Amino acid sequence: MHLLELIKTIKKRREALQVTQEGLAALSGVGLRTLKQFESGKGNPTLSTLQKISDVLGMEVCLKIKNVKHTK
């Protein structure tokens, strides 16, 4: 997942949960400014910031192997 996908995922999830940026900022402990910057594509958040946001949205950051070909 590249940056734009991550942003989109977060944003959609937040909206699906009907949380505002302000609400998410308060719940996650991340500054509102930081969250706004991130969602508007201006950001390069630290891992901890991304984790705080994800956690509140019921998501988690993970690492996946790319290009897994299933031998079927």
Added chain:
Amino acid sequence: MHLLELIKTIKKRREALQVTQEGLAALSGVGLRTLKQFESGKGNPTLSTLQKISDVLGMEVCLKIKNVKHTK
């Protein structure tokens, strides 16, 4: 995945591919110092740093929903 898991995953993957920190730093464009700090648990890397490292190792950063209960 919390920080320690991410670190462990990266480190194991790097070792499995028999790449040194120096090699990974060169390939990913991330500074050797940064990589060392990250692997030794001192870091809070930015997303872009994490992505550069992951990419070279054939992995990618992703977001997953937590606690998915499969209705079977």
Added chain:
DNA sequence: ATATAAAGAGCTATAAAATGCACTATATTT
């Protein structure tokens, strides 16, 4: 049309990430 709520952006200060260099520690091999 206007009030209200939510999101985006400029300016600024502070904290912290990224980086290089040099040194130390730890294996591993000869």
Added chain:
DNA sequence: AAATATAGTGCATTTTATAGCTCTTTATAT
């Protein structure tokens, strides 16, 4: 034991993320 390779750390600098405040933009509702 000595040499070599790999990993970890202290120090210093530069860059950048975080954050708050204020203002603007945009959408929504009355």
